[in-house]
Amino acid sequence: TQLLEQxxxxxxxxxxxxxTVYCNSSSVFSSLQWYRQEPGEGPVLLVTVVTGGxxxxxxxxTFQFGDARKDSSLHITAAQPGDTGLYLCAGSNTGKxxxxxxxxxxxxx
Amino acid sequence: xAGVTQTPKFQVLKTGQSMTLQCAQDMNHNSMYWYxxxxxxxxxxxxxxxxxxxxxKGEVPNGYxxxxxxxxxxxxxxxxxxxxxxxxxxxxxxxxxxxxxIYFGEGSWLTVV
Numbered sequence: 001t002q003l004l005e006q007x008x009x010x011x012x013x014x015x016x017x018x019x020t021v022y023c024n025s026s027s028v029f030s031s032l033q034w035y036r037q038e039p040g041e042g043p044v045l046l047v048t049v050v051t052g053g054x055x056x057x058x059x060x061x062t063f064q065f066g067d068a069r070k071d072s073s074l075h076i077t078a079a080q081p082g083d084t085g086l087y088l089c090a091g092s093n094t095g096k097x098x099x100x101x102x103x104x105x106x107x108x109x
Numbered sequence: 110x111a112g113v114t115q116t117p118k119f120q121v122l123k124t125g126q127s128m129t130l131q132c133a134q135d136m137n138h139n140s141m142y143w144y145x146x147x148x149x150x151x152x153x154x155x156x157x158x159x160x161x162x163x164x165x166k167g168e169v170p171n172g173y174x175x176x177x178x179x180x181x182x183x184x185x186x187x188x189x190x191x192x193x194x195x196x197x198x199x200x201x202x203x204x205x206x207x208x209x210x211i212y213f214g215e216g217s218w219l220t221v222v
Contacts, residue, residue, distance in 0.1 A: 009149065033211075042113075042199050042213025043152070088151055090211075096167060097142070097211060101151040 006100035023089035024071045037086040115200045115214035122190045130185040132200030141183035145196040190221040
């Protein structure tokens, strides 16, 4: 069974702070994706990383795929209230997409 | 272009009743998926269909059946609902395989009493 462990599960910070969310597994994935989900809606893809060591930036969000393709991180710089939501990592292998349990982020004004 | 559409949005069932969740996508995607989402457990794959005519079990298939009716439609059936199946169900689709962007429906809230 491929498991993806996300940490922390909950994070409450003040506007302007930086934060990092981690996604770890003992399995190797061919690609890893990060999604953001708002209440009452389905997850929406933020980024896909496919190469070990790859770093992608999306405005204030930086995503990194581990060299061994077993882990990933999401770093948010100067968080804003609009960043509030559930962040999910998902690893792809053998045709299936397996999700971590998610990190609930609350950014207070 | 509606994307992924799933129905119903809300449903309350009694234990032992059966029901089918319907899902359709208009993006000409090959692959379709059914997930359930429970607090603290992320999204767990129930069944997926890599292409029309094929279906495979995911992480938590017990108590569910699926039908890939055609390229557009992928339904999820609960034959005898149990309280443990109370959850939010998401249908999703992608061009081919899960390495591509997966697009999710808005979810179906199911309560089994």
